[in-house]
Amino acid sequence: MKTISNTSDLAEFCAEAARHDYVTVDTEFLRERTYYSKLCLVQLAYRGAKGEEHAVLVDPLVKDLSLEPLYDLFRDEGVVKVFHAARQDLEIFYVDAGVIPTPLFDTQVAAMVCGYGDQVGYETLVRKIAKASLDKSSRFTDWSRRPLTDAQSSYALADVTHLRDIYEVLSAELAKSGRKKWVSEEMDVLNDPATYRIDPQDAWLRVKTRTNSGRFLAIVRELAQFRENHAQSNNVPRNRVFKDDALIELASTKPQTEKDLSRSRLLLREARKGAIADGILTAVKAGLAVPGDELPKPDRSREKLQVNPAIADMLRVLLKAKADQEGVAQKLIASAQDLDVMAAGGRDLAALKGWRKEVFGKDALKLCEGRVALAVDGAKVVTVSR
Structure with missing residues (x-):
């Protein structure tokens, strides 16, 4: 198996891939300790013999390697980019370079259109279509550690080698049934940059609350916006700033000082002082200062529905x-x-x-x-x- 660790080799592979009608793509990444996914590996393959021929691993952790040749391939509208369950992979590339591969084909969506079930997994398609099995032992390994083991490399490559067979079978089924347009409609959402943008001002809408008080929601909104901004700027998971249950507690208790924060039952210790504490107190103050006619209103549209x-x-x-x-x-x-x-x-x-x-x-x-x-x-x- 070949691992690409320099830009010239990546450019050579991508130039060859561009001569074919499709390329299969997958990634391995970590996100447990960061806000944005850390790209650890890219797997690529184009049409060819079965097995690992015409397939490579790309190591983005190598200091001097540029992914620009890959992004040029992603921009090439003459080559279909094939993923399985593409949402998280695409977010990585959009955040990193503002690139969304086009044209795009998601085999999970295509499999649902072709009747393979709801949100069918890659392993199931490998078994049903490629008539093969996957070694899952490397699924939850640390992909940022080097060197990769042979088992990790084989596991990673299998994510794009079998994908060739799956794509060709599903594509043929869609052509036969006349449903290619169906999949194209579904790809519109994945091709929309708005899918991968997170606006801190809207972060409060993801927080589940049982209180519909406008003042309470105003504080929730300010706290959620601060948390999202802090998490993005420091590249840490939002739960490392403070969790939703702590956010709800803060919106209820409305702390005014660090001493008030020290009485919190749910706030992380490191959030009771320093930049996070300052941000919390500022957010609470801002929420309390929102004019009455500008208070957020809960979405009660579903509550008003009279379902027969x-x-x-x-x-x-x-x-x-x-x-x-x-x-x-x-x-x-x-x-x-x-x-x-x-x-x-x-x-x-x-x-x-x-x-x-x-x-x-x-x-x-x-x-x-x-x-x-x-x-x-x-x-x-x-x-x-x-």
Whole structure:
């Protein structure tokens, strides 16, 4: 197996890969101790013989190695970039260089479209499509340590060598079924830079609270924004600044001084003084100073929904019937929450747009409006016009 540790070798490999119609890509990274993922390894392979031929490991931890040749390959629209469950890999490349590989193909999404199940894992596809097995012993190793063991290298390369077979089979199935456009629609989200941006001002929306007081939420908002900014600027996990339960406690107790912080039950010891303590006290003060007419309001739109349980149940039956008929994972079409919103009259849903509308949405709307009924035809559930 070949490990690339200099820019010229990477450029040579990428130039050769650019002569082919696709390249498979995977990464190994660490994120336990940092806010941003630390890229530790990149695996690449292009069409060729089975095994490790035409596949390489790229060591981004080598001091003088530049990944620019790889990014040039990512920008080459004549080469499909194939990943499995690409979200975290793409975030790394976007944060590092502002690059999103295009055109993009995610085999996890494609497998869901082709009926392999909900969020099917790579190991399952290797077994079902490539007719091989994976040695999982290196899955949770420290990828930042050097040198890599032979087991680590073999494990890492397998993530892109088998991916070639998986891509070719899934791509052929999509072409046969006419569903390539379905996968392309799903790739639009992964190709959108907004998918990988985290705005500290919106960080509070991820904090689960049971209190709907505007003043309380204002303090939560300021604390969450400070935590996100501090975590990003210091490249530490947000939970290393303070955890959500401590944030909720702080929003409730509204500390004014470091002595107040010392009474916290949940705040980490290192957060009770210094820059974090100053940030907490400033955030609490800012939250208390928000004018009454500018206080954040909880999203109660879902609370106001009057879900008709009978319609929701019929939509679930319809969804299963359509998913089985089309051989598509149910969760890829619509979630249980989507069905509840639809049963309550909501219409601004992905399930009612694009390919989902054709497969499920049109009949779902007709069902909600009483224009079709459900009936049993042998072992199948079908719609009947009224």
